[in-house]
Amino acid sequence: MRPVALGVALLLAGCAGRRVLLLPDPPRRTSVGAMLAANPLAREQNIRPIEIAHGTESSVSLIQIRDREAPHIHTRYDLTVFLVEGHGVLWLDNTPQPMRSGDVAFVPKDTPHFFINEGDNPASALVSFAPAFNGPDQQPVPGP
DSSP states (O other): OOOOHHHHHHHHHHTTTTOEEEETTTTEEEEHHHHHHHSOOOTTOSEEEEEEEEOSSOEEEEEEESSBOOOEEESSOEEEEEEEEOEEEEEETTEEEEEETTOEEEEOTTOOEEEEEOSSSOEEEEEEEESOOOSOOEEEOOOO
16 A cells, blocks of 8 residues: 555645545545544543554544543644534644644644634544654643
8 A cells, every 4th residue: 555644635625625534445436524424522521542554654544533632742643633523723833823624734743732622513624644654752841
């Protein structure tokens, strides 16, 4: 399978209104809505990641968040975050960055960050991990 992460995020940025997912292995076409319907965030869950593509150099997960993340860094991964549903604030290196559906953010490894959902429903993002995700690497950091 070929690397997919940034390419999928950029493809989706161009198709934000339709929110179509084109996935390899086997090639298929689905939608963010179908993925969310098949993998709902349980009432007691705050965050739920669902890996949807994994290449040799990068991977992509659909991540749902009900409330907020704790401030943290990733010690192994650069992230590209494409917000597909909802709105909120991404705190990036202690600076608040408002995000709405369709916005994309790049988070280099070792950069303090966290997301606060400001909507009534869970927010959802496609997140590209480079290199490919092979396990949690979050380290807590003090918040602003």
